[in-house]
Amino acid sequence: MFDKLEDLLIRYQELTDELNDPNVVNDQARFRKLMKEQNDLAPIVEKYTEYKETKAAIEDSLAMLEEESDEELRELAKEELSECKEKVEVIEKELKILLLPKDPNDEKNVIVEIRGGAGGDEAALFAAELFRMYSKYSETQNWKIDMMNVNENGLGGFKEVVFMINGKGVYSKMKYESGVHRVQRIPVTESGGRIHTSTSTVAIMPEAEEVDVYLDLNDCKFDVFRSSGNGGQCVNTTDSAVRLTHIPTGIVISCQDEKSQLKNRDKALKVLRSKLYEMELEKAHNAEAEARRSQVGTGDRSEKIRTYNFPQGRVTDHRIKLTLHQLDNIMDGDLEEVIDSLIAADQAAKLANMNEQ
Structure with a gap:
C-alpha cells in the first residue's frame, strides 16, 4: 500500500509541474484533464502527508523518551506518543478507503x-x-x-x-x-x-x-x-x-x-x-x-x-x-x-x- 502511495505522491508532483507549464495552460483540453487527475489525487496526497507527519511525530516522541531525563517532559512525550499511535491507526484505515477502486459512474447525474x-x-x-x-x-x-x-x-x-x-x-x-x-x-x-x-x-x-x-x-x-x-x-x-x-x-x-x-x-x-x-x-x-x-x-x-x-x-x-x-x-x-x-x-x-x- 505504501509503495502505491509513494507513486501517487510522485505523480501528484508531476501533475503540479505540468499544470505550471505555459504550454499546458494554453491547451485547455489537456489542462482540464490534468486538473481533474490532480483533484482526484489531492485527498489521498493530503491524507498520506498527514500520515507521514504523524509517523515523524512518533519518532520524535520515542527519541525524547530515550534522551530526556526530566519526568514532566517524559510524561508529555508519552501522551503525544499515545495520541499519535491512535491517530496513525485511524489514518491508515482512511487511506485504505481512499485507495479503494472508484466507481466510474460516481460523479454522474x-x-x-x-x-x-x-x-x-x-x-x-x-x-x-x-x-x-x-x-x-x-x-x-x-x-x-x-x-x-x-x-x-x-x-x-x-x-x-x-x-x-x-x-x-x-x-x-x-x-x-x-x-x-x-x-x-x-x-x-x-x-x-x-x-x-x-x-x-x-x-x-x-x-x-x-x-x-x-x-x-x-x-x-x-x-x-x-x-x-x-x-x-x-x-x-x-x-x-x-x-x-x-x-x-x-x-x-x-x-x-x-x-x-x-x-x-x-x-x-x-x-x-x-x-x-x-x-x-x-x-x-x-x-x-x-x-x-x-x-x-x-x-x-x-x-x-x-x-x-x-x-x-x-x-x-x-x-x-x-x-x-x-x-x-x-x-x-x-x-x-x-x-x-x-x-x-x-x-x-x-x-x-x-x-x-
Missing part, C-alpha cells in the same frame, strides 16, 4: 424511475411521497431536478414518475436507493382503520453519455400524442408528448413534461441511453459475481431494501440492519444518516473483500 407497486392507489401515493423525499434531499445537496414524465392516479399519487437529478457526485449517493421500498400504514382509502403493506420500486440509473453506449436511431420508433395531466403552458393542448420504442429490446419510454416535442424526444433518448447502459452494467456485474457480492445492494430492483413503518415512526434498511425512529425527518428529505451508513457498510465490505484477496 442520475435518472430516477419511481413506480407504484403492490397496493394500488396507496402504492401510487407512496411513490409520490418518495419523489418528494428525494426532491427535498436533492435541495440539501444543491442538486437540480429535471422532470421527464409523470403518470398520475387522480388522487395525487404517481403510478410512475421519471426525473433526472443533476449535480456533483449524485450517483455516488443515490445508487443505494435502487430496489423495493415498503410502506406500512393505514391508507387514506381504508375505512376500517387497518394497517396495509404496499410497495413502490425505485430504479437509479447513471446518466449515459453518447460515448458510453451505442444507440442506432434506426432501431428507434417515435410516436407523438397529446400530453395528459396537469400540463399548463399549452403542454396538454398540442401533440408534444413523445413515445419512444426501442425495437431490439422492446423498451418503451414516454416523455411529456415539456411543451416542445423536440425536448421530449431528447429526454426520451436520454432515458433510453441510460437504460441500455444500465443493462450493460448489469451484465458486467453478473460476470463479476465476487465484486457484486461485496457491494451493499446497489442496483437490484427486486431487492426489498427498506421499510417505512408509519404507526411506529420507524424506518429500517434491511441490507445493513439499520433502524431509525426518525420517519418524519427522513420522509422530509433527511437521508444523510441512512446514506452515510450505507456508504460506510459498502466500504467495509469492499475492504474485507480486498483483505481476503
Whole structure:
C-alpha cells in the first residue's frame, strides 16, 4: 500500500509541474484533464502527508523518551506518543478507503424511475411521497431536478414518475436507493382503520453519455400524442408528448413534461441511453459475481431494501440492519444518516473483500 502511495505522491508532483507549464495552460483540453487527475489525487496526497507527519511525530516522541531525563517532559512525550499511535491507526484505515477502486459512474447525474407497486392507489401515493423525499434531499445537496414524465392516479399519487437529478457526485449517493421500498400504514382509502403493506420500486440509473453506449436511431420508433395531466403552458393542448420504442429490446419510454416535442424526444433518448447502459452494467456485474457480492445492494430492483413503518415512526434498511425512529425527518428529505451508513457498510465490505484477496 505504501509503495502505491509513494507513486501517487510522485505523480501528484508531476501533475503540479505540468499544470505550471505555459504550454499546458494554453491547451485547455489537456489542462482540464490534468486538473481533474490532480483533484482526484489531492485527498489521498493530503491524507498520506498527514500520515507521514504523524509517523515523524512518533519518532520524535520515542527519541525524547530515550534522551530526556526530566519526568514532566517524559510524561508529555508519552501522551503525544499515545495520541499519535491512535491517530496513525485511524489514518491508515482512511487511506485504505481512499485507495479503494472508484466507481466510474460516481460523479454522474442520475435518472430516477419511481413506480407504484403492490397496493394500488396507496402504492401510487407512496411513490409520490418518495419523489418528494428525494426532491427535498436533492435541495440539501444543491442538486437540480429535471422532470421527464409523470403518470398520475387522480388522487395525487404517481403510478410512475421519471426525473433526472443533476449535480456533483449524485450517483455516488443515490445508487443505494435502487430496489423495493415498503410502506406500512393505514391508507387514506381504508375505512376500517387497518394497517396495509404496499410497495413502490425505485430504479437509479447513471446518466449515459453518447460515448458510453451505442444507440442506432434506426432501431428507434417515435410516436407523438397529446400530453395528459396537469400540463399548463399549452403542454396538454398540442401533440408534444413523445413515445419512444426501442425495437431490439422492446423498451418503451414516454416523455411529456415539456411543451416542445423536440425536448421530449431528447429526454426520451436520454432515458433510453441510460437504460441500455444500465443493462450493460448489469451484465458486467453478473460476470463479476465476487465484486457484486461485496457491494451493499446497489442496483437490484427486486431487492426489498427498506421499510417505512408509519404507526411506529420507524424506518429500517434491511441490507445493513439499520433502524431509525426518525420517519418524519427522513420522509422530509433527511437521508444523510441512512446514506452515510450505507456508504460506510459498502466500504467495509469492499475492504474485507480486498483483505481476503
